[in-house]
Amino acid sequence: MRRYVLRRLAVGVLQALGITIAVFFVIRALPADPVSRIVGMNPTEDSIRQARHALGLDMSLFQQLLTFLGFHGDGVFTGSLGTSWVSGSTVLSEIAITLPTTIQLIVTSFIVALVVAIPIGMATARRPGGKLDKGVFGYGLFAGAQPEFWWGLIFIFVFYFKMGIAPAPLGLLDPELTAPKSVTNFVLIDSLIAGDFTAFKSALGHLVLPVLTLSFLLVGPLLKMTQQSMSRVLSSEFILYQQASGLEKKSIGRSTLRSALAPIITLTGILFGFMLSGAVLVESVFSLNGLGQYAVAAVLNLDFPAVQGVILVISVISLFVYLGLDLLLAKIDPRILVK
Amino acid sequence: MTPPEALLSARALTVKYPYGDVQNVVINELDLDLYPGQIVGLLGESGSGKSSLALALMGLARHPGIVSGEVNFRGKNLLKMDDEELRQIRGNSIGLITQKPRQALDPLVNVGKQISRVYRAHSQASKADAQVRAVELLRSVGINDAERRVNAFPHELSGGMAQRALISMALSVEPDLLIADEPTSGLDVTIQAQFLDRMWERARDANIAVLIVTQDLGIVANYCDRIVIMEDGKIIEDRLTADFFADPHTAYGKKLILASGAGTKSSNAEVAIATTPEILRVTDLRKTFEVEGGKRLQAVSKASFQIHKGRSLGLVGESGSGKTTVGRLILRLADPDSGEVWFKGERIDSISPKEFRKYRSKIQAVFQDPFDSLNPRWPIERVIREPLDLHTEMSKAEKAARVKELVSLVGLTDDILQLRPGSLSAGQQQRVSLARALATEPEFLILDEPTSALPPAARADMIRLLKSLQDRLDLCFIFISHDLSTVRELCHDIAVMYLSEIVEMGTSEQVFSAPSHPYTRALLDSVLFHDPSSRRVDRKIKAELEGEIPSPVDLPAGCYLAARCPMAEQRCRDDHQALIEIGPSRSVRCWKSVEASK
Numbered sequence: 042m043r044r045y046v047l048r049r050l051a052v053g054v055l056q057a058l059g060i061t062i063a064v065f066f067v068i069r070a071l072p073a074d075p076v077s078r079i080v081g082m083n084p085t086e087d088s089i090r091q092a093r094h095a096l097g098l099d100m101s102l103f104q105q106l107l108t109f110l111g112f113h114g115d116g117v118f119t120g121s122l123g124t125s126w127v128s129g130s131t132v133l134s135e136i137a138i139t140l141p142t143t144i145q146l147i148v149t150s151f152i153v154a155l156v157v158a159i160p161i162g163m164a165t166a167r168r169p170g171g172k173l174d175k176g177v178f179g180y181g182l183f184a185g186a187q188p189e190f191w192w193g194l195i196f197i198f199v200f201y202f203k204m205g206i207a208p209a210p211l212g213l214l215d216p217e218l219t220a221p222k223s224v225t226n227f228v229l230i231d232s233l234i235a236g237d238f239t240a241f242k243s244a245l246g247h248l249v250l251p252v253l254t255l256s257f258l259l260v261g262p263l264l265k266m267t268q269q270s271m272s273r274v275l276s277s278e279f280i281l282y283q284q285a286s287g288l289e290k291k292s293i294g295r296s297t298l299r300s301a302l303a304p305i306i307t308l309t310g311i312l313f314g315f316m317l318s319g320a321v322l323v324e325s326v327f328s329l330n331g332l333g334q335y336a337v338a339a340v341l342n343l344d345f346p347a348v349q350g351v352i353l354v355i356s357v358i359s360l361f362v363y364l365g366l367d368l369l370l371a372k373i374d375p376r377i378l379v380k
Numbered sequence: 381m382t383p384p385e386a387l388l389s390a391r392a393l394t395v396k397y398p399y400g401d402v403q404n405v406v407i408n409e410l411d412l413d414l415y416p417g418q419i420v421g422l423l424g425e426s427g428s429g430k431s432s433l434a435l436a437l438m439g440l441a442r443h444p445g446i447v448s449g450e451v452n453f454r455g456k457n458l459l460k461m462d463d464e465e466l467r468q469i470r471g472n473s474i475g476l477i478t479q480k481p482r483q484a485l486d487p488l489v490n491v492g493k494q495i496s497r498v499y500r501a502h503s504q505a506s507k508a509d510a511q512v513r514a515v516e517l518l519r520s521v522g523i524n525d526a527e528r529r530v531n532a533f534p535h536e537l538s539g540g541m542a543q544r545a546l547i548s549m550a551l552s553v554e555p556d557l558l559i560a561d562e563p564t565s566g567l568d569v570t571i572q573a574q575f576l577d578r579m580w581e582r583a584r585d586a587n588i589a590v591l592i593v594t595q596d597l598g599i600v601a602n603y604c605d606r607i608v609i610m611e612d613g614k615i616i617e618d619r620l621t622a623d624f625f626a627d628p629h630t631a632y633g634k635k636l637i638l639a640s641g642a643g644t645k646s647s648n649a650e651v652a653i654a655t656t657p658e659i660l661r662v663t664d665l666r667k668t669f670e671v672e673g674g675k676r677l678q679a680v681s682k683a684s685f686q687i688h689k690g691r692s693l694g695l696v697g698e699s700g701s702g703k704t705t706v707g708r709l710i711l712r713l714a715d716p717d718s719g720e721v722w723f724k725g726e727r728i729d730s731i732s733p734k735e736f737r738k739y740r741s742k743i744q745a746v747f748q749d750p751f752d753s754l755n756p757r758w759p760i761e762r763v764i765r766e767p768l769d770l771h772t773e774m775s776k777a778e779k780a781a782r783v784k785e786l787v788s789l790v791g792l793t794d795d796i797l798q799l800r801p802g803s804l805s806a807g808q809q810q811r812v813s814l815a816r817a818l819a820t821e822p823e824f825l826i827l828d829e830p831t832s833a834l835p836p837a838a839r840a841d842m843i844r845l846l847k848s849l850q851d852r853l854d855l856c857f858i859f860i861s862h863d864l865s866t867v868r869e870l871c872h873d874i875a876v877m878y879l880s881e882i883v884e885m886g887t888s889e890q891v892f893s894a895p896s897h898p899y900t901r902a903l904l905d906s907v908l909f910h911d912p913s914s915r916r917v918d919r920k921i922k923a924e925l926e927g928e929i930p931s932p933v934d935l936p937a938g939c940y941l942a943a944r945c946p947m948a949e950q951r952c953r954d955d956h957q958a959l960i961e962i963g964p965s966r967s968v969r970c971w972k973s974v975e976a977s978k
Contacts, residue, residue, distance in 0.1 A: 169444060170398070276443040278483035285438055285478075286498045286549060287471030290463065296486050374488055375533045 046364065053360035061117065061353045065106055068345055075126060075343035096126055109349065122353065123346035125339075132350035135335065140354065141226040142213065143324070143331035147316045150252045151309065154259035159305070162267025163298070166275055177264060185261050193254040193326035200250060208246050210327040215243045251327045255320060259312060266308050270301040303370055310366040314359040318351070386413040386452075387589045388437060388474075388557055393449040395429070395436050395613075406432045408613035409449065414557060417587040419580065421594055421604035421621070425632070425835070429613040430593045431479070434561045437591070438474050439466060453557075472502040475550035479562040479593075481542035485534035491518070491545050492530025495552065502553045517548035522574070522927055540571050540928055547575070554586065561593040568698035569862060570925050573906035573916065576603055577924075580917050595836065597636055598908030601625065602915045609633055621912045637910075639840035656689040658724075659824055659856050660710070665719035667705055677933050679705040681880040682959075683719070687824070687856060687873075694871030694888070695860045696903070700932055701877040703860045707826045710858070711745055712736050723824070741771035741820035748829040750809035754801040760787075760812055761797040767819040786815040791845055807838030811845065818853075825857035831866055839866075846870055864907050868892050873965070876900045879932055879940040882959060884973075886966035896962065896973040898945050899925070939970070947972055 076092045077084075084092075093099045097108055104113075111118035122132040165174040184192070193210075200207035213228050214220060220228065221235035229248075232240035274280060274297050283293045321333025332351065339347035371377045395407035406429045414420060414437075424430045432441065439458040441447050451458040453473065458466060470476075478484045486494055495517055496510030505513065511530070518526035521544040534542060543563070550558060560579070564572040580603050583590045594600060600607055600621060607624045609617040609632055617630045628634045665683040668676040680702040687693050695703045708714045710721055712733065721729040728739055744767075747753045754763055764786055768779045784794060790811040801809055810830055817825060827846075831839045843866055849855055850870070861867050867874060867888075874891040876884045876899065884897040895901045902925045908916060925944040936942060938953040945952065951971070959969045962977040 170400075272443070278478065278480055279486045281435070281440065281442060282476065282478060282484040282546075283486070284440055285435070285470055285476040286501065287467045287469065288497060288501050289467065292497065292501070296489070299488055300486070375490075376487060376535050 049364050057356045060356050064349055064352045068348055073343055078343055122350035125344055125347045127342045127344045132346050136350055136354055138226055139330055139332045139335040142329050143320060145227055145229055146251055147320055149248060150255035150259055153252055154256040154263055158260045158263035159267050162264045163271050166268050166271035181261055189254055189258050190322040190326050192257055193323055196250050196254055207250050212328050213244045213247045218243055251323050254323050266305050270304045274300045302373055306366050306370055310363055313362050317355045387416050388414040389452045391450040393436055395432050395441050395445050395447050397445045406613050407436055410615055414589045416589050419583050419590040419604045420606045420608055421592050421600035422608050424610035428610040430610055431561050434559050434593050438470055471498055472553050473555055474557045475555035477546050477550050477560040477563045479565055481546045482534055484546055485542060487534050490531050490533050495549050498549045499552050517552050521548045540567055557589045559591045569906045570902050597910045601910050601912045602908045625912050635837050639837040658686050658688050661686040661722040663720045665709055666717045667709055668717055671933055675933050678880045683882055685875055689856055690854045691872040692857045692859055694867035694874045695858055696867050697877035698862055702880040703877050704828055707828050707860050742822050743824045744817035744822040745826040746813045746817050746830045749833050750806055750813055753813050756801050759798050759800055764816050764819060767816060771820045786819055790815045806834050807841055810842060827857055828860045883969045890966050896968045897970050898947050899941050
């Protein structure tokens with residue numbers, strides 16, 4: 042078990058490194074020159090050369106890679122992701138601010154989505170063709186056919202503009218509030234640490250609409266998967282046999298859910314990795330300064346260190362999420378051997 | 381016999397499956413009474429609703445079916461009860477054993493926990509007590525080292541062991557009614573006999589009512605007091621067993637009896653020892669397979685036999701005995717580790733596959749699953765013609781004539797020639813396989829369980845066909861089967877295999893009239909004859925085997941049967957047994973049998 046985790050981690054680190062190196066070369070192969078963005082209009086030969094030197098782009102590709110990895114001073118191996126070419130602050134510090142916003146958003150969205158999807162999926166699997174099932178089918182058609190930013194806009198229109206019960210879609214805190222002292226950069230946690238309940242409530246309030254938007258979309262696939270998985274288990278021989286053995290309803294329900302859980306967990310893992318950068322449209326609509334926004338800006342600005350940093354961080358987080366889920370699956374299903 | 385008051389009586393029982401707006405009715409307003417102490421056999425073709433009825437009697441249907449009507453158990457309608465009352469009856473007063481034991485167990489929970497869960501659902505026992513009880517129960521159904529097995533997950537159990545676990549669950553609370561849906565369909569014959577005997581005893585001793593769903597007339601004849609036949613969700617015949625066998629009323633019943641009439645008595649009894657020239661000789665054949673963990677599974681060990689022109693050898697044994705591997709080694713579908721195969725004086729096991737090709741037309745095979753053996757995209761005409769294309773120089777017209785001849789030889793008509801295998805019945809498919817095997821006029825055939833996948837009536841037809849071909853074409857073949865009555869009818873000589881070894885050989889007459897090896901005797905005793913006047917339960921069975929077939933990976937040092945054999949002594953457990961000749965063309969692998977024959 043421990044060896045399995047260590048091996049998975051070792052392989053994962055190699056994977057992350059491989060991805061980073063690949064990204065390193067791929068962005069440099071793009072037919073765009075980051076220097077021209079920095080030196081402005083009508084630059085002199087000299088200023089271009091200076092800028093190239095400042096960015097380290099005058100070195101050979103291989104030397105650039107070594108520098109990035111940390112063979113000449115600070116680099117990936119020493120825990121540094123370099124300095125952003127646009128802002129001049131370290132990439133790590135920028136990710137440390139944007140990542141928590143995204144994590145807060147998607148973790149709460151997943152919690153809401155799972156809490157909604159699993160019970161409804163179970164209920165509809167029990168009564169296929171019932172009212173709830175028909176409703177779910179309608180929702181699937183309706184929600185799945187339209188993009189998430191559109192739903193975000195509609196929610197803003199209805200709940201903020203028309204009904205006025207949601208806060209303005211501008212960041213995580215009311216503009217008049219001062220942010221609590223940064224400890225973890227998770228506003229929800231920091232405000233609790235600081236004992237600032239006004240900030241906590243404000244942040245929670247600002248999260249409602251983006252979370253509603255994201256979970257509105259996440260519920261679709263999760264609900265479908267729960268439904269299918271549940272109806273497969275419900276029509277299985279062993280559930281029938283448990284009924285025939287006179288086991289209590291609660292006990293049978295637990296067996297059913299446990300057996301149905303594996304595909305739901307796998308799907309959650311896949312969606313989570315996807316959402317780390319895929320939540321960008323929702324982040325834009327609600328002006329949340331999250332990782333997705335940061336990644337898009339980095340690409341548009343040809344800010345190579347930032348792009349490399351974001352991708353490395355996302356792959357490392359995905360690595361841990363997948364490992365965690367695999368261990369959870371092995372815990373649920375004894376047929377999955379953890380060697 | 382005037383039965384007492386019914387324990388369970390179903391009235392207008394109906395099971396429907398809603399598919400959109402259409403309702404699929406699988407049980408149609410059916411009435412049935414079950415009485416204490418009576419064992420009822422429920423027969424019918426697949427799709428007749430037998431399994432659905434078995435479940436409906438507990439008020440259950442496969443998701444998302446709906447049960448309606450009345451099921452009165454001790455005078456109270458199960459279908460009107462509240463959940464808790466119904467729960468108390470299921471698994472407590474009515475026990476169920478299902479057809480697929482492994483699927484009936486929760487794959488994520490160990491067996492001990494599952495047994496104790498059922499036990500706790502119907503008693504006040506604590507968790508610890510229930511766990512102790514689970515071990516006791518597993519031991520009571522003959523599972524060795526039950527303490528270890530309670531922690532096993534279903535995927536770590538063999539089919540037989542899972543079946544025992546289910547049985548222990550169903551019997552843990554001593555039900556008044558036991559419903560068993562094809563309880564032995566996945567089990568080997570000796571294990572099947574053990575199980576049915578125990579169930580019969582329980583029914584007699586505790587006066588419980590039993591309903592067995594089965595397709596096997598042997599089980600019905602030997603264990604059931606009453607027969608119920610279903611067709612299209614209705615009962616079409618409901619009689620006492622003896623009456624039914626004497627005079628079946630329905631067409632299906634007549635067909636069943638007719639089909640079973642064939643397979644009981646020997647017809648090769650007069651055939652003596654072989655005098656014709658030898659066709660095939662196998663000496664000291666050995667084959668092992670590598671399994672996970674670097675161990676080796678011993679599939680065939682030191683198999684030696686010969687077959688003479690016009691004769692047939694029956695290779696008999698339970699699953700894992702190595703009988704199929706012997707056939708595959710002769711056909712060069714696998715290469716032996718050592719040993720020799722001689723065909724008409726020429727050695728064929730060590731020649732190259734290219735050289736072997738010229739023997740392919742001489743040695744042909746028919747396999748168990750008829751559909752798998754036929755290319756589903758080809759019309760029958762092409763299926764049968766293929767070997768002619770490959771192995772002969774015939775003209776088109778000659779081939780067409782030969783195909784027609786073959787089709788009529790196996791009792792089919794020309795109009796099937798343009799059909800594809802999918803539109804034929806299993807019995808017809810198997811005839812096509814046989815026609816193809818016979819196309820090149822082979823001198824030797826390997827028939828590997830050709831009748832096992834067929835329904836009873838088609839099986840009887842196939843046996844009749846093989847017998848007539850044997851007479852007409854002077855066929856020489858190996859017939860591989862676990863079905864002793866078929867082998868007895870078709871084969872001149874018999875080799876009984878157990879765990880990779882031949883344990884007894886002789887002519888059919890010798891082996892069937894005077895079986896010598898304890899395993900052969902047990903095997904013969906476990907044959908359920910289709911005759912209610914000579915039931916197994918009325919006979920005194922001495923040769924019964926105990927427990928499970930050991931794993932072919934970790935074989936015991938001494939006799940492989942020692943752990944299950946009622947006659948075993950210390951010497952059996954210590955010394956490996958050799959196959960010793962005890963008469964002309966007769967040998968046995970058991971020192972006790974050898975001594976007894978002197």
